[in-house]
Amino acid sequence: MEADYDKKILELKSKIKSFPDFPKPGILFWDIFSAISDGATCKLLQSLLVQTIKANYPDVEALVGLESRGFLFSFSLAAELGISSLPVRKKGKLPGEVVSHKYDLEYGSDVLEIQKNVVRPGQKCLIVDDLIATGGSVTAATTLLRSCGADVIGCLVVIELTSLRGRDNIPKGIPVHSLIQYD
Ligand SMILES: Nc1ncnc2c1ncn2[C@@H]1O[C@H](COP(=O)(O)O)[C@@H](O)[C@H]1O
Numbered sequence: 001m002e003a004d005y006d007k008k009i010l011e012l013k014s015k016i017k018s019f020p021d022f023p024k025p026g027i028l029f030w031d032i033f034s035a036i037s038d039g040a041t042c043k044l045l046q047s048l049l050v051q052t053i054k055a056n057y058p059d060v061e062a063l064v065g066l067e068s069r070g071f072l073f074s075f076s077l078a079a080e081l082g083i084s085s086l087p088v089r090k091k092g093k094l095p096g097e098v099v100s101h102k103y104d105l106e107y108g109s110d111v112l113e114i115q116k117n118v119v120r121p122g123q124k125c126l127i128v129d130d131l132i133a134t135g136g137s138v139t140a141a142t143t144l145l146r147s148c149g150a151d152v153i154g155c156l157v158v159i160e161l162t163s164l165r166g167r168d169n170i171p172k173g174i175p176v177h178s179l180i181q182y183d
C-alpha cells in the first residue's frame with residue numbers, strides 16, 4: 001500500500017517541470033500546469049488529493065482555493081466530494097460585497113478578498129493551493145477566513161518548498177499536507 005503510494009508520488013513528481021529565474025531572477029518556478037497537461041496525471045493527482053482529504057479531513061465542508069492555481073484543485077475536488085468550493089481572490093476581482101484582508105509582502109503589500117456571507121460561521125474550511133513557499137498566502141487567507149467566522153482546519157498543497165519553512169510560519173494549529181516536497 002505504502003509502496004504503491006510512493007510509486008504514484010514519484011510518477012507525479014516526474015511530470016512537474018521547473019523553470020529557473022521565473023518570474024524573476026533567483027526564483028525556481030514549479031509549474032503545476034506541466035503536470036496537468038497530461039490526462040493520466042490529472043487523474044493521478046486528483047486521486048492522491050482526494051485520498052489525502054478523506055484520510056485527514058473527513059469532516060471538511062468547504063475547499064477554499066487561492067487565486068489562481070488553487071482554483072484548479074478547489075473546484076474539481078469539491079465536485080468529487082460534494083462540498084463547497086469558495087474562491088479567495090486578489091483585490092477587485094470578486095463582484096458584490098467583499099471582506100478584505102491587507103497583508104505585508106517583502107516589498108509593499110497585497111490584499112486578499114472573499115465574497116461576504118459565502119462562509120458560514122463555524123464552517124470547516126480547508127485551504128487549497130498548488131504550492132506553499134513562505135506561507136504568506138496561507139497565513140493571509142487564514143486571517144481573512146477567520147474574520148468571516150470560518151473554522152480553518154488545514155491547508156492542502158501539491159508542492160511544499162521545505163527550506164522556506166512555510167509550515168512554521170503559518171498560524172499554530174493549522175496542519176499542512178503536501179504531496180511533494182522540494183528543498
Ligand atoms: N517557486 C514557486 N513556483 C511556483 N509558484 C510559486 C513559487 N513560489 C511561490 N509560488 C506561488 O505563490 C504562492 C505561495 O507563496 P507563499 O510564499 O507561500 O505565499 C502560491 O500561490 C504559489 O502559486
Ligand SMILES: O=P(O)(O)OP(=O)(O)O
Nearest residue numbers: 066067068069070130137
Ligand atoms: O500565478 P497565480 O495566479 O496562481 O498567483 P500566485 O503566483 O500569487 O500564486
